[in-house]
Amino acid sequence: MADTDFDIQYVANLARIALTPDEEAKLGYQLGDILGYVKKLEELDVTGVEPMAHAVPLANVLRADEVRPSIPQEAALANAPKQANGLFIVPKIVE
Amino acid sequence: MLHELTLSGLTAKLAAKKVSSREAMQACLDRIDAVDGQVNAFMSIDRDDALGQADAADAALAKGNTHAAQPLLGVPISLKDLFCAKGQPANCSSKILGDFLSPYDGTVVRKLRDAGAVLFGRLNMDEFAMGSSTENSAFGRSNNPWDLERVPGGSSGGCAAAVAAQECFGSIGTDTGGSIRQPAALCGCVGLKPTYGRVSRYGVVAFASSLDQVGPLTKEVRDSATLLGAMSGHDPHDSTSVPTDVPDYVAELGGDLKGTKLGLPREFLIDGIDPEVRAAFDAAVKQCEALGAEIHEVSMPHTEYGVATYYIVATAEASANLARFDGIRYGDRVDGDDPFSLYCNTRGQGFGEEVKRRIILGTYVLSSGYYDAYYLRAQKARTLIKRDFEQVFETVDALITPTVPAPAFKAGEKMDDPLQMYLSDIFTISCNLAGTCGISLPCGFTSEPKLPIGLQFLGKPFGESELLQIAHAYEQATPWHTERAAL
Amino acid sequence: MEYETVIGLETHCQLKTKSKMFCGCANQFGAEPNTNVCPVCLGMPGVLPVPNERALQLTTLTGYLLNCEVPRFAKFDRKNYFYPDVCKDYQITQFDFPSTTTGHVDFEFGDGIERVRITRAHIEEDVGKNNHFAQHSGVDFNRAGVPLLEIVSEPDLRSADMAYEYLNALKDILIYGGISDCDMEKGMVRCDVNISVRPKGEEKLGVKVEIKNMNTFSGVRRAINYEVPRQIETLESGGTLVQETRRWDDVAGITESMRTKEHAHDYRYLPEPDIMPLKPDEAWLAEVRSHIVELPLARKQRFVSDYCIPAQDADVFVGNVPLGGFFEKAVEGAKNAKAIANWVINNLQARLIETGTTVDELKFEPVAIRELVGIIDAGTISSKGGQEVFAELFENGGSPVVIVEAKGLAQVSESGELDKWCREAIDSNPGPADDYRNGKENAINFLKGQVMKASRGKANPQVVGETLAKLLKG
Known part of the structure; x- marks a missing residue:
């Protein structure tokens, strides 16, 4: 299990979180510490053990294909930091 | 009153x-x-x-x-x-x-x-x-x-x-x-x-x-x-x-x-429990016994892996769950020249330190090259922890x-x-x-x-x-x- | 050096459901922006997705139609990436355990049948739509959460034309199965194209270029036709290709590198904790299988071999399923399938188009066409009479035999009256009669015309000809 090559800048970028240099140093140190601790799991023999994604063994929980009312446009946009013409406005996306 | x-x-x-x-x-x-x-x-x-x-x-x-x-x-x-x-x-x-x-x-x-x-x-x-x-x-x-x-x-x-x-x-x-x-x-x-x-x-x-x-x-x-x-x-x-x-x-x-x-799981009675907490707990166990309960010492061998497992599973899920707080549809936006900088600014300033710490941890344990070592392993450890419970509850x-x-x-x-x-x-x-x-x-x-x-x-x-x-x-x-x- | 082109396609098509994948909003095109939305498909805090069963049935059905395996375990995953049109900043999709895997599509290409292997067909949610303005972009989430099928092919395609035919075949299959309307105008089908070239004979794949988000099949063909020579020229001139994503500029007709700020792509897939795994049981799968339909290519081959009709006719019945169904009922037990096909294609289809009606709305049964062809073949009516019978059938329904009777359309073939008309024609037109006798065979046509006129079209022209010849030579 690798943790020493933990690159906080790279990961913070993936998570889209801008960090100040101070934060970067502090979080980087603390996360190194935590990653060192979770290395503990290496001790476990997990050969043949199924991964567990859910706490209860349900399957096939589905809904019928039925249309339910949507919410009005005003309600959809009510919390938008910026909106115009019924759209959520964002800085120009360069595709 | x-x-x-x-x-x-x-x-x-x-x-x-x-x-x-x-x-x-x-x-x-x-x-x-x-x-x-x-x-x-x-x-x-x-x-x-x-x-x-x-x-x-x-x-x-x-x-x-x-x-x-x-x-x-x-x-x-x-x-x-x-x-x-x-x-x-x-x-x-x-x-x-x-x-x-x-x-x-x-x-x-x-x-x-x-x-x-x-x-x-x-x-x-x-x-x-x-x-x-x-x-x-x-x-x-x-x-x-x-x-x-x-x-x-x-x-x-x-x-x-x-x-x-x-x-x-x-x-x-x-x-x-x-x-x-x-x-x-x-x-x-x-x-x-x-x-x-x-x-x-x-x-x-x-x-x-x-x-x-x-x-x-x-x-x-x-x-x-x-x-x-x-x-x-x-x-x-x-x-x-x-x-x-x-x-x-x-x-x-x-x-x-x-x-x-x-069941009294022996792995829970670790060193480092505050003495007064331990004394109160021991008294509570005695009280339950006095009330007619049978006390059985049991073993839950994977207890010590709980915290490590938890902080991988929980932060991984959180890193996805909290992605939606991006300043587009709701919440406080901190603007940027393009969506990328808007996200980074909004989330950098909007989240507190612990949340950032956990999102970054969760992002890392899911990232390419680390998934198997951290996340998948933690999911398997979780299975073992659940089995501990299933076994004692028998x-x-x-x-x-x-x-x-x-x-x-x-x-x-x-x-x-x-x-x-x-x-x-x-x-x-x-x-x-x-x-x-x-x-x-x-x-x-x-x-x-x-x-x-x-x-x-x-x-x-x-x-x-x-x-x-x-x-x-x-x-x-x-x-x-x-x-x-x-x- | 000779090069070989290697193409793989990822085709996304919107499933034909009433509601979205994870919420009850309508799966509907063309509404005002952000009106087919709810807290779930807007990714509001605290919401949870509940999968649409119909969408899963359609996905599984697609698997069967593409000859895929349908595993007894599948699950949903989160694909994490930040983008303004991704409402949760992750997309719910299927990563390592998709609903269907390893199949193939057979389709006509050139003179033969080609096979493209299908890696998988899985389900995911569509994202919103970005609208671009001078200073800003604006996001509409109406499309967010619409169920989307992603069909991934193996890199088995070798040319732009082959890719084009594969896409058309795939589209026909999806329309046939009722899986998607595949309406390109409404953006229901989009594809990502992976293209590489390698020296002929080389096993190893070349450097892959991905062209994303193509929304017309002809665009795919043009983009490949641009991209392949570009790659070859780059290699020939000693350059190197980089693995990259390129954009197709439909106006300029070129692909260009997407030189956006390169942010590392790492989708960090994780099992979707909000949705339980799928473990389809036999009963559920059997219900899906009951909706399996005959595929276009199989249908064409069957029409040609069972009914001995030309491939072009079969194509019509493949392209127009209800008409093909009508034909199959009409042709049951008939001797002259080709004639029935002609009536169905030339007359019935034409009238349906003219009047804007459908096969379901017809006032007569398919058997009527069989009867009609039967009485024409038997000489009971002329083919012109047949037209009249058909017109009546189409307008008012009924049975050809009854119509022939009611309208007095039956041809006269018996000698009595017919002999009389023929003698009269010869007697009143000695000129042409002599001409014929003197070897001018065409002259008989004039006499025939006179007989037809006298009979008001009821005389059987063939019998008239024979009778005239007999009398003139007699």
Whole structure:
């Protein structure tokens, strides 16, 4: 299990979180510490053990294909930091 | 004084028309005015709305509506700041949500309203339920009513503090790794974490979806049974909600512990448990034995991997769950020249330190090249932890453990050592990983200062009724639940 | 050096459901922006997804139609990436356990049948739509959460034309199965194209270029036709290709590198904790299988071999399923399938188009066409009479035999009256009669015309010809 090559800048970028240099140093140190601790799991023999994604063994929980009312446009946009013409406005996306 | 009543005490008086819901609501507001300046449990209260709901409850009572049909009719209940109620804020004690108002009602809110509850106030918490002290709130920490210098626990710290300070008759929190039970223990109240899938998560802002569960915090076990009954049940809006019947938890209370097999997991009795906590716990075990319980020492060999497993699974899920707080559709936006910088600025400034720490950790354990080593391995460890529970529940009815290794610590004490903070969750975490139910209730106090000590029972999946019966039998045989913080 | 082109396609098409994948909002095109939305498909805090069963049935059905395996375990995963049109900043999709795997599509290409292997067909949710303005972009989430099928092919395609035919074949299959309307105008089908070239004979794949988000099949063909020579020229001139994503500029007709700020792509897939796994049981799968339809290519081959009709006719019945169904009923037990096909294609289809009606709305049964062809073949009516019968059938329904009777359309073939008309024609037109006798065979046509006129079209022209010849030679 690798943790020493933990690159906080790279990961913070993936998570889209801008960090100040101070934060970067502090979080980087603390996360190194935590990653060192979770290395503990290496001790476990997990050969043949199924991964567990859910706490209860349900399957096939589905809904019928039925249309339910949507919410009005005003309600959809009510919390938008910026909106115009019924759209959520964002800085120009360069595709 | 009205605010000193338990939830069941209040419903008896409401039913007998000795008290009105408005009086009860007003008593809470007066109490809040008197003590919340010190406790800081509430982030906001819509007083007119609260009194309006109370008046509506009084009208319903006058019309002849009963507590048999609506068990919470007229009872003021407060919510952790992450439940969505239409037109209300749900800040999750974070700056990032800004002036967000929920466009919809979550299922728990709807069910509590259907049961007649007067829902008021938004209770402080660790930001996005990440923390064990409520110090990670963007709106200031809450204080432990038993000692205002100390933390109330977390993340449902506001919930526990409000109940302990008698500012409401019960509160609703969430428990992802102990976030109901740990603050309940630290504040001397009852906190119940139901089995995963028992209560709908629809309308609850998610921290870690496969671990989160909604539960009550109350002064007494009976009151938790009442609230659990009102909130439980299958919800078609939540695919992970389990379609099983909801027993009448209150009606099933009242048994004794004769023949009850309680497992004492030896891995929980580690070095480093505070001596007073250990002494109180040992006394509680003896008390249960005296009440007729059989105590069996059991082994749960994967207990020590709980914290590591938890912090991988929970942060991985959180890193995805909290991605939506991006400043596009809601919340406070910090602009940028392009979407990328908008995201980074919004999230960099909007999230607090612990949330950033966990999102980054969760992002890392899922990232290319590390998934198998961290996340997949943790998912497998989770299977082993669940098996521990399955195995012990073949021989015992419930487990008995301390809730937390130590009583409430002083504010600021662990803020710079997140790992130490995480490690204090060791007794509560495995229950969430296994998806089963657990309850914490008071089992004594430390001497100097006088701080509550919590006792935890862990039950079988969907064994809430039995768990509540055990806790209730212990509670009724001991004086601890009658003690109140002096404020 | 000779090069070989290697192409793989990822085709996304919107499933034909009433509601979205994880919420009850309508799966509908063309509404005002952000009106087919709810807290779930807007990714509001606290919401949870509940999968649409119909969408899963359609996904599984697609698997069967593409000859895929349908595993007894599948699950949903989160694909994490930040983008303004992704409401939760993760997309719910299927990563390592998709609903269907390893199949193939057979389709006509050139003179033969080609096979393209299908890696998988899985389900995911569509994202919103970005609208671009001078200073800003604006996001509409109406499309967010619409169920989307992603069909991933193996890199088995070798040319732009082959890719084009594969896409058309795939589209026909999806329309046939009722899986998607595949309306390109409404953006219901989009594809990502992976292209590489390698020296002929080389096993190893060349450097892959991805062209994303193509929304017309002809665009795909043009883009490949641009991209392949570009890659070859780059290599020939000693350059190196980089693995990259390129954009197709439909106006300029070129692909260009997407030189956006390169943010690392790492989708950090994780099992979707909000949705339980899928474990389809035999009963559920059997129900899906009951909706399996005959595929276009199989249908064409069957029509050609069973009914001995030309491939072009079969194509019509493949392209127009109800008409093909009508034909199959009409042709049951008939001797002259080709004639029936002609009537169905030339007359019936033409009238349906003219009048804007459908096969379902017809006032007569398919058997009527069989009868009609039967009485024409038997000489009971002329083919012109047949037209009249058909017109009546189409307008008012009924049975050809009854119509022939009612309208007195039956041809006269008996000698009595016919002999009389023929003698009269010869007697009144000695000129042409003599011409014929003197070897001018065409002259008989004039006499025939006179007989037809006298019979008001009822005389059987063949019998008339024979009778005239007999009398003239007699």
